[in-house]
Amino acid sequence: MNPIVIIPTYNEKENILDMLDKVMSLSTVFDVLVVDDNSPDGTAQMVKERMANKSRINLLENGNKNGLGTAYIAGFKWCLERNYEYIFEMDCDFSHNPDDLIRLHDELQKPDNDMVVGSRYVGNVVNVVNWPMSRVLLSYFASAYVRFFTQMKLADATAGFVGYTSELLSSIDMSRIKFRGYAFQIEMKYTAHSLGKTIKEIPIIFTDRTAGESKMTGGIIREALFGVISLRFKRISALK
Numbered sequence: 001m002n003p004i005v006i007i008p009t010y011n012e013k014e015n016i017l018d019m020l021d022k023v024m025s026l027s028t029v030f031d032v033l034v035v036d037d038n039s040p041d042g043t044a045q046m047v048k049e050r051m052a053n054k055s056r057i058n059l060l061e062n063g064n065k066n067g068l069g070t071a072y073i074a075g076f077k078w079c080l081e082r083n084y085e086y087i088f089e090m091d092c093d094f095s096h097n098p099d100d101l102i103r104l105h106d107e108l109q110k111p112d113n114d115m116v117v118g119s120r121y122v123g124n125v126v127n128v129v130n131w132p133m134s135r136v137l138l139s140y141f142a143s144a145y146v147r148f149f150t151q152m153k154l155a156d157a158t159a160g161f162v163g164y165t166s167e168l169l170s171s172i173d174m175s176r177i178k179f180r181g182y183a184f185q186i187e188m189k190y191t192a193h194s195l196g197k198t199i200k201e202i203p204i205i206f207t208d209r210t211a212g213e214s215k216m217t218g219g220i221i222r223e224a225l226f227g228v229i230s231l232r233f234k235r236i237s238a239l240k
Ligand SMILES: Nc1nc2c(ncn2[C@@H]2O[C@H](COP(=O)(O)OP(=O)(O)OP(=O)(O)O)[C@@H](O)[C@H]2O)c(=O)[nH]1
Pocket: 007, 008, 009, 010, 011, 012, 035, 036, 037, 065, 066, 067, 068, 071, 090, 091, 092, 093, 095, 209, 213, 214, 215, 216
């Protein structure tokens, strides 16, 4: 079974075809699942055109725009039902370099690792290209804030470039994952951490998107700000 990368999309017509072509050309063979939320710009249609000659590309049309977390949870279920063993998350905007999937995958295959995180802040370096300073500071302090409240030893707690083993994903009760934006990424890591799973961070360089528009909103930041505190009071247990 190939590893699979889930790519959530909302209005990514400027990026989607380049992204699919890039992932298809990697030296490690990956399947792809695009989870599209009815993008008005026709992203799903473009995916369908590529699917016609690439069987490794899949599309899940998930209904109306409901946030990243909802899209990922639908994607996780789709992959688990089809018995994928190594399942990755990656943005469509090239902020995450698809070449790094290979390193993430190599690391996830090591026996002790349950989750790998492509981290912007490993070793006191900030590996972010083209973000305004305000955005770097927000993200960096968000990670420090999360470390303080959750006691997780992760340098980049809001990272969205992540790989999971199916064993880890299937032990998480997805109906209890309640956050939808950046907080979703924190909640998934906190859940893995609380279940005693091993999370490995590897350094990546994150580059701001050059095409298409950001979907970041004040609501997403607020959810993360208050959500992190509430995580400490959440009871987390494994499904099996
Ligand atoms: N399916 C789906 N995808 C989404 C949704 N919101 C964002 N995305 C996708 O999730 C990925 C990350 O979204 P971005 O807009 O880059 O948001 P961000 O990375 O948090 O913000 P920037 O750093 O400003 O780019 C992209 O591939 C988006 O198309 C959503 O509600 N549904």
